[in-house]
Amino acid sequence: xxxxxxxxxxxITVTGKKLTVTCSQNMNHEYMSWYRQDPGLGxxxxxxxxxxxxxxxxxxxxxxxxxxxxxxxxxLILESPSPNQTSxxxxxxxxxxxGHLRGNEQFFGPGTRLTVL
Amino acid sequence: AQKITQxxxxxxxxxxxxxxxxxxxxxxxPSYGLxxxxxxxxxxxxxxxxxxxxxxxxxxxxRYSLNFQKARKSANLVISASQLGDSAMYFCAMRANPxxxxxxxxxxxxxxxxx
Numbered sequence: 333x334x335x336x337x338x339x340x341x342x343x344i345t346v347t348g349k350k351l352t353v354t355c356s357q358n359m360n361h362e363y364m365s366w367y368r369q370d371p372g373l374g375x376x377x378x379x380x381x382x383x384x385x386x387x388x389x390x391x392x393x394x395x396x397x398x399x400x401x402x403x404x405x406x407x408l409i410l411e412s413p414s415p416n417q418t419s420x421x422x423x424x425x426x427x428x429x430x431g432h433l434r435g436n437e438q439f440f441g442p443g444t445r446l447t448v449l
Numbered sequence: 450a451q452k453i454t455q456x457x458x459x460x461x462x463x464x465x466x467x468x469x470x471x472x473x474x475x476x477x478x479p480s481y482g483l484x485x486x487x488x489x490x491x492x493x494x495x496x497x498x499x500x501x502x503x504x505x506x507x508x509x510x511x512r513y514s515l516n517f518q519k520a521r522k523s524a525n526l527v528i529s530a531s532q533l534g535d536s537a538m539y540f541c542a543m544r545a546n547p548x549x550x551x552x553x554x555x556x557x558x559x560x561x562x563x564x
Contacts, residue, residue, distance in 0.1 A: 365551060374453075374540060374554040390551055422494060424552075436544065437484055438552055440494035 334359050338423050338441035345413055346449050353408045353444050355423030362428040364406040365390070365438070366398065368419040375422065381406055382428060413448040420445050451476045453541050455555035462531050463563050469516070470526040470558050472541030481545045483524040484552065485515065488538040497539075500524055528560075536562045 336357045345351055357364065365380040367390075377390030381400040395417055397409040406425075410417060424438040452475040462468045474483065485497040500508045500515045508515040516525040528535055538559050542552040 367552075372556060374556045375542075375552070376554075377551040380551060420492065424494075436482060437496050437499055438544075439496070440486075443492045443494075445492070 334439070336423055336425055336439050336441035338421075338444050340444060341442060342445050344447045344449065347414055348412050351410050351413060351446075353410075353421060353423075353446070355406045355408065355441055356404050357406075357423075357425040357439070358404065359425060359439065360403065361425035361439075362403070363438075364400065364423065364425045366396070366406070366408050367422045367424065368392065369422065369443075370419050378408070378421075413446075415448050418446060418448050451478075451481075451543055451545055451553045453543050453553050453555035455541055455558050457558045458556075459559045459561070461561045461563060464533060465530055468528045468531050468535075468560065470528075470539050470541075470560065472524045472526065472555060474522050474524060474541075474543050476543065476545050478545040481543055483515070483517070484542045484544070485513070485524075485526045486540045486542060487535075488540065488557070490537070494540075498526065531562050533562050533564060536560060 339354045362383045366378040367375040369375045376392050378396050379398040381387045384403050387398050421444045423441040426436050426438040454473045481502045483500045487495045498508050498510045498513045498515050500517045507517050512529045514527045538557045540557045541555045544552050
């Protein structure tokens with residue numbers, strides 16, 4: 333089954349304790365991305381990756397790190413989490429096509445609900 | 450810069466009625482795609498329908514159709530014969546040229562279907 337998986341699904345942690353949220357896709361997609369969702373703000377992009385070893389900042393990258401050592405995996409790292417990073421996080425993947433072409437819809441993981449105390 | 454605007458924070462509709470969720474967009478790129486996603490209370494993001502900027506016909510997927518008016522830069526989602534299971538948050542999103550790979554999302558519309 334084609335899917336994007338994220339772990340953990342729920343996490344409660346304390347300020348300053350490093351954590352990693354894993355993301356993996358089995359569709360051989362070049363493009364992967366992390367979003368955070370906050371009430372009233374929709375989804376905002378944190379980081380994205382066009383392919384292995386190619387990553388770049390999105391709209392809200394502060395406080396986050398990513399890596400793309402393998403095509404299927406794109407972990408999100410919070411080196412020193414703070415309460416303002418409490419949010420719902422989504423990983424997504426897609427083919428890398430021109431914007432108007434069919435088939436480039438992004439597939440989302442189930443989400444990770446993070447609470448930083 | 451690309452922008453998506455959803456002006457309806459919430460909508461209440463009777464079961465079996467049709468419903469239109471509004472979405473307007475702004476981009477200077479000629480090549481773009483428009484998407485609608487559904488987010489039920491369980492939280493996952495479910496892809497519903499896609500419209501490409503060069504598509505001549507409006508997209509349809511089962512009970513979902515997209516009313517694409519390019520000159521007005523609008524991409525409204527129409528759900529025919531609404532069901533209780535359609536109650537969810539709905540997001541309109543846009544993806545422009547490969548140079549801007551991200552999806553830009555609107556703030557969403559919370560749809561509630563009443564029995």
